[in-house]
Amino acid sequence: MKFHDRVSVTIEDHVAHVLLDRADKMNALDDAMFEGIIAAGSHLHSAKGVRSVVLSGAGRSFCAGLDLSSMGNTDRWGGSSLTDRTHGNANRAQYAAMVWRNLPVPVIAAVHGVCFGGGLQVASGADIRIAHPDARLAVMEVKWGLVPDMGGYVLWRGNVRDDVLRELTYTHREFNGTEAAAFGFATHVDADPLGRAMALAREIASKSPHAVRGSKLITNRTAYMDEDQILLTESKVQHELMYSRNQIEAVKAGMEKRAADFVDP
Numbered sequence: 021m022k023f024h025d026r027v028s029v030t031i032e033d034h035v036a037h038v039l040l041d042r043a044d045k046m047n048a049l050d051d052a053m054f055e056g057i058i059a060a061g062s063h064l065h066s067a068k069g070v071r072s073v074v075l076s077g078a079g080r081s082f083c084a085g086l087d088l089s090s091m092g093n094t095d096r097w098g099g100s101s102l103t104d105r106t107h108g109n110a111n112r113a114q115y116a117a118m119v120w121r122n123l124p125v126p127v128i129a130a131v132h133g134v135c136f137g138g139g140l141q142v143a144s145g146a147d148i149r150i151a152h153p154d155a156r157l158a159v160m161e162v163k164w165g166l167v168p169d170m171g172g173y174v175l176w177r178g179n180v181r182d183d184v185l186r187e188l189t190y191t192h193r194e195f196n197g198t199e200a201a202a203f204g205f206a207t208h209v210d211a212d213p214l215g216r217a218m219a220l221a222r223e224i225a226s227k228s229p230h231a232v233r234g235s236k237l238i239t240n241r242t243a244y245m246d247e248d249q250i251l252l253t254e255s256k257v258q259h260e261l262m263y264s265r266n267q268i269e270a271v272k273a274g275m276e277k278r279a280a281d282f283v284d285p
Contacts, residue, residue, distance in 0.1 A: 026056035043079025048087035061119030083139025120145035151197030
């Protein structure tokens with residue numbers, strides 16, 4: 021399935037593979053790419069049977085960031101002001117990254133080649149990021165007289181140390197995949213990031229989809245809630261899971277040492 025001739029989605033064994041598919045331009049973000057990313061994410065939000073998602077880039081790179089040839093296009097944000105909240109609490113560019121964090125199922129980004137600017141923010145929308153050790157990453161926006169504005173400051177919070185983020189933003193210097201893991205931009209480093217991401221996605225897809233979704237919901241909300249709210253949210257989600265069909269099946273499968281037969285939401 022193709023979205024705006026820029027992003028393809030294939031689904032197999034409960035795992036959706038989202039491919040940024042503009043290899044000749046290192047998957048740079050133009051108007052059609054923004055639309056394709058959002059359309060693909062929105063499609064998966066309600067797709068039946070999807071339990072995990074892998075996000076990767078075709079060709080030599082994950083995503084080179086904003087297509088510089090589109091910088092003169094004043095309509096690149098979808099015909100609205102940057103301050104207009106066109107997608108919930110975000111504008112269109114921000115939602116290209118936030119759509120992955122907002123999916124009810126886990127998203128794993130496989131990062132190789134170049135991952136600059138907006139591309140880094142799109143990858144940061146994933147729950148987990150696996151980077152090639154030689155990947156080239158950068159918080160690039162200051163180079164072009166801009167600031168990171170695609171949700172990065174939300175998505176990096178709690179992962180990237182404050183002083184490190186400041187230095188990398190102010191200088192826009194490149195760092196590799198190994199450094200990205202040390203800094204908090206990546207979760208794991210692997211010579212085969214896509215293979216590692218697919219294996220992890222399949223492992224997640226073998227778990228109770230209701231329990232995984234509940235865990236992501238709680239994790240997404242903890243940064244915005246106080247202690248009382250977190251404790252209550254844990255209890256509410258657990259109350260819905262306890263003695264449900266999938267929860268009972270998880271116990272039975274574990275006791276009987278067999279693969280579980282879960283039903284999807």
